[in-house]
Amino acid sequence: MFQIHGFLDLIFWLLAIGAFALCAWALVHALRTPARAFAVAGKLSKKLWLLILGLASLFTFATAVQYLSVLSIFTIASVIGAGIYLADVKPAVGEIGKGGGGGNNGPYGPW
Template structure:
């Protein structure tokens, strides 16, 4: 029988893993010039940060560990600060 604590831990782990995947994929699809234009760290820098965060979460399998928590924070910082700045820049007359 699965305990409530175990189920809650699985939900937290998979939610943080999905967050890290989202941050990495989003950093991968954004144009490199947008990062510079927004005054943020370069695209390879953010891809490295989010990629390492994803690998740490997969390796540790504990988002609340000594290395897991900074990995989650790095993904959240990208999604909350960098993504809106880069996403707000549009190329040409495109509606995307």
Template sequence: MGVVGGLQYIVYLVFLLVIFGLAVWALVDAAVRPAGAFVSAGKRTKNFWLAILVAATVLSFLTCPPLYLLPIFLALLSAVAAIVYLVDVRPAVAPYTRRRGPRGPSGPSRGGW
């Protein structure tokens, strides 16, 4: 393997690992959101998104080196699923997710006079 081949392998490896990380991030985020938040936001159910993101995570894992069990276009489909969740569903569901810590007038001051 020459210098160019080695560089291509590194770029390919980083690309696939980023896709895998993106899928894992989306899966963990969907798992911690309450099921009612998805319905309140007008999105598909939590179970639907968990199934899609589990499949995306598994597919992206199986395309990573040294496995190479599946073609790269399946990793690209995994990236699409994770990106759709992170860009569309996650922001819509976020306002309906309970946040931890004090809120309202009794909560800690965030500045001001």
């Protein structure tokens, strides 16, 4: 007989793995971005974003290993925090890094 609860548990576990991947991706990007880019873009400091994304990764990892519930407030807040970083902060600090400040930049971009 088909058990719906087992199937739903699998779906929620896959969503938890996806949430952890999202938070980890945002954390790695924040680690690789220079602190100056956050200040120039007018965003929160790098230290604060690392704290937010570090806690988000911790909570979503706890969800992925089924220590926390998928629908806990910590998991939902973690996904929201990582989503804000990826949708708002990442493009803003990425534009700072593309500016023409040296390196192998030619008249039409990097070469």
